[in-house]
Amino acid sequence: MTVREPAGRQSSQQVVLEVNDLKTTFNTRDGQVHAVNNVSFSLSTGELLGVVGESGSGKSVTMMSLLKLLPSPPAEVVADSILYEGRDVLSMGDEELRELRGGGIGFIFQDPMTSLNPVFTVGYQLTEAIRQHLPISKKEARARAAELLAKVGIAQPVERLRDFPHQFSGGMRQRVMIAMSLACEPKVLIADEPTTALDVTIQAQILELVRDLRRDQGMGIIWITHDLGVVAGIADRVIVMYGGQIVEHAPVKELFNNPQHPYTKALLATMPSIDASRSERLYSIEGQPPSLSGAPTRCSFAPRCEYAFDRCLEENPPIVSMDNNHQAACWLRHPQYTAQGSQHPPEEISLRETF
Amino acid sequence: MFNYTIRRLLFAIPTLFVISFLIFAILDLAPNDPTGNLPLTIPPEVRENIRISLGLGEPFPIRYLKWCQQFFINEPLNLIEQWFDISIGDSENRLRVQSWATRSPVVDLIVERLPQTLWVLGLSYVIGILIAIPIGVISAYKQYSIFDQIGTFISMVGFSVPTFFTGLVCIVFFSSTLGWFPSIYDTTHEVTDLASFWFQVKQMIMPVMVLALFNASQLSRFMRASMLDNLSQDYVRTARAKGLKERSVLLIHVLRNSLIPVVTVIALGLPQIFAGAIITEQIFRVNGLGQLLIIGIQGADIPLVQTLTFIFAVLIVLFNLIADILYGMLDPRIRYE
Numbered sequence: 001m002t003v004r005e006p007a008g009r010q011s012s013q014q015v016v017l018e019v020n021d022l023k024t025t026f027n028t029r030d031g032q033v034h035a036v037n038n039v040s041f042s043l044s045t046g047e048l049l050g051v052v053g054e055s056g057s058g059k060s061v062t063m064m065s066l067l068k069l070l071p072s073p074p075a076e077v078v079a080d081s082i083l084y085e086g087r088d089v090l091s092m093g094d095e096e097l098r099e100l101r102g103g104g105i106g107f108i109f110q111d112p113m114t115s116l117n118p119v120f121t122v123g124y125q126l127t128e129a130i131r132q133h134l135p136i137s138k139k140e141a142r143a144r145a146a147e148l149l150a151k152v153g154i155a156q157p158v159e160r161l162r163d164f165p166h167q168f169s170g171g172m173r174q175r176v177m178i179a180m181s182l183a184c185e186p187k188v189l190i191a192d193e194p195t196t197a198l199d200v201t202i203q204a205q206i207l208e209l210v211r212d213l214r215r216d217q218g219m220g221i222i223w224i225t226h227d228l229g230v231v232a233g234i235a236d237r238v239i240v241m242y243g244g245q246i247v248e249h250a251p252v253k254e255l256f257n258n259p260q261h262p263y264t265k266a267l268l269a270t271m272p273s274i275d276a277s278r279s280e281r282l283y284s285i286e287g288q289p290p291s292l293s294g295a296p297t298r299c300s301f302a303p304r305c306e307y308a309f310d311r312c313l314e315e316n317p318p319i320v321s322m323d324n325n326h327q328a329a330c331w332l333r334h335p336q337y338t339a340q341g342s343q344h345p346p347e348e349i350s351l352r353e354t355f
Numbered sequence: 356m357f358n359y360t361i362r363r364l365l366f367a368i369p370t371l372f373v374i375s376f377l378i379f380a381i382l383d384l385a386p387n388d389p390t391g392n393l394p395l396t397i398p399p400e401v402r403e404n405i406r407i408s409l410g411l412g413e414p415f416p417i418r419y420l421k422w423c424q425q426f427f428i429n430e431p432l433n434l435i436e437q438w439f440d441i442s443i444g445d446s447e448n449r450l451r452v453q454s455w456a457t458r459s460p461v462v463d464l465i466v467e468r469l470p471q472t473l474w475v476l477g478l479s480y481v482i483g484i485l486i487a488i489p490i491g492v493i494s495a496y497k498q499y500s501i502f503d504q505i506g507t508f509i510s511m512v513g514f515s516v517p518t519f520f521t522g523l524v525c526i527v528f529f530s531s532t533l534g535w536f537p538s539i540y541d542t543t544h545e546v547t548d549l550a551s552f553w554f555q556v557k558q559m560i561m562p563v564m565v566l567a568l569f570n571a572s573q574l575s576r577f578m579r580a581s582m583l584d585n586l587s588q589d590y591v592r593t594a595r596a597k598g599l600k601e602r603s604v605l606l607i608h609v610l611r612n613s614l615i616p617v618v619t620v621i622a623l624g625l626p627q628i629f630a631g632a633i634i635t636e637q638i639f640r641v642n643g644l645g646q647l648l649i650i651g652i653q654g655a656d657i658p659l660v661q662t663l664t665f666i667f668a669v670l671i672v673l674f675n676l677i678a679d680i681l682y683g684m685l686d687p688r689i690r691y692e
Contacts, residue, residue: 064592067596069592069595069596094601098598098599098600099598100598101595101596101597101598102596102597102598103598106596107593107596109589109592109593109596111589114588114589114590115589115590115592115593116590116593117590117593117594117608117611117612118590118612118686118687118688119611119612119615119685119686119687120608120611121687128597128599129597129598132597132598132599133598164687164688166687166688177593180593180597181596183597
């Protein structure tokens with residue numbers, strides 16, 4: 001097998017999606033929930049951006065905020081800007097936003113069993129998506145739908161257009177979802193844990209499929225998952241989210257070889273190793289995921305962090321850039337503590353051995 | 356689907372026979388008979404003769420079988436003769452199910468009363484549905500909005516306050532105080548011109564609206580609950596992510612799913628139309644089937660009560676089947692074989 005060249009390095013790449021300082025809050029009866037805090041990232045054509053983090057870390061909410069797919073109220077999305085090809089999504093009118101949904105940005109949801117409407121045929125749901133964005137006749141749309149089903153590897157596509165979702169297996173339904181999100185050849189594909197509900201063999205097929213699509217159509221893909229193995233296999237860059245914030249952001253190799261944030265480090269340690277002896281127990285991160293009721297006033301990982309010191313509990317660390325396109329939000333990596341090129345914080349800070 | 360329907364229809368036959376027997380037996384156990392309302396001065400022998408002349412002298416099984424023969428054989432034959440203007444066999448002497456009180460065939464009485472009931476009750480049902488579905492949809496879509504709060508409140512009131520109360524309030528207010536509408540429904544009124552049509556509308560408004568309010572309250576709650584169930588489903592998010600218009604998301608994707616249980620409820624409620632809202636017909640003096648049944652019960656007119664009750668039972672069994680079939684047609688996940 002040849003080593004895949006990360007596509008993000010080519011000069012023809014251009015940024016299609018740029019998110020600056022995104023905040024999403026839910027105004028619930030029990031008070032505000034700050035689900036996404038100050039998230040910024042960008043995506044280029046042909047690039048695959050992996051987003052990892054535990055349940056409730058704000059991965060899905062971030063992506064749904066981009067397309068304003070969250071019901072509002074209770075959700076409230078604010079950002080400096082969310083730019084799709086230079087146009088601000090937040091200031092888009094309904095018409096333009098609908099054009100973007102499905103047309104510019106395709107979305108694959110987590111659970112294929114419930115994401116398709118049970119009472120309409122797959123053909124109807126596909127042609128509906130196609131005709132929403134392309135001015136073509138019903139017949140042409142149906143032909144295109146069959147073509148899409150064939151592309152995602154569904155046998156007898158023309159016949160299967162007449163079938164209802166319940167006549168498909170889970171993996172096949174996810175393929176239908178993928179076909180639907182690709183219907184209008186979007187420039188960006190957001191895949192929200194697309195393989196979580198599927199078994200491993202199907203997962204491998206879908207990963208292969210996405211890899212092909214990306215190569216053939218050069219779309220930028222955001223792949224949300226909590227499976228680090230998948231990320232290692234397909235991503236160019238990785239965002240690690242915790243408590244609604246980006247805690248680390250780096251090219252994939254750099255992240256796996258040189259994790260900078262204690263959470264990433266712990267996350268990597270939780271991965272079972274094929275070489276590990278049997279008796280060894282799997283590593284787990286102690287403690288609970290953070291409560292999101294309020295804007296972060298301290299490092300949200302601090303209560304679970306082995307390396308936390310007083311500053312971590314006083315102030316939320318800003319995200320800082322380091323070498324090799326690496327960014328992390330940790331006081332240990334902040335220039336104040338890493339001055340003079342030193343990778344270690346000054347002596348006066350009571351600190352256990354860093355990693 | 357076809358086989359399933361046939362099988363269900365065949366299963367309905369023994370069910371209906373059991374029902375007809377139970378109704379007959381229960382009515383037979385009732386202590387009253389047509390002589391009960393006669394003056395006490397009539398001697399017992401005369402009463403006995405009256406009973407015998409009505410066919411009450413014969414033992415219970417014979418009477419039941421005779422009713423079966425009259426209802427299941429003679430009446431259909433009679434209907435066929437009327438429709439095709441032919442005579443089959445000895446049509447003059449064929450016994451029909453006869454009302455003891457009026458001495459006229461029960462089926463004729465029903466046919467006479469049916470139009471009033473169908474008009475008033477049917478219209479109220481249709482109006483109820485037309486009001487309920489949009490209210491349910493909007494209430495669910497704008498949950499906890501002012502519209503929803505008001506709608507939910509009104510439907511709760513409409514559902515909990517019995518129709519005989521709202522009916523009387525309407526009569527007191529609109530007939531007695533304001534004098535807008537007549538309080539008694541004139542069954543003999545014929546629509547010949549615009550003025551008489553207007554009169555017909557005026558006399559129908561109150562009974563129709565009272566019943567429509569009740570039906571709409573019930574249905575809009577169903578509709579709202581069903582919409583809310585579906586609005587939070589993942590496929591709604593998918594539809595939005597495809598870039599569909601909000602109206603298409605709501606009125607195609609969500610509504611189509613939400614209507615499945617509601618259509619079933621509507622179909623199951625249809626027999627009520629034929630059965631007549633007994634109390635409402637009584638209050639507004641609508642000369643419909645409900646009132647016919649009340650008169651029959653009061654006069655111990657057993658053949659009338661038996662036949663009417665049995666027809667209602669047939670309709671309920673039939674609409675249950677229709678509801679099941681509709682369910683199968685609306686929900687592709689359900690397949691009957």
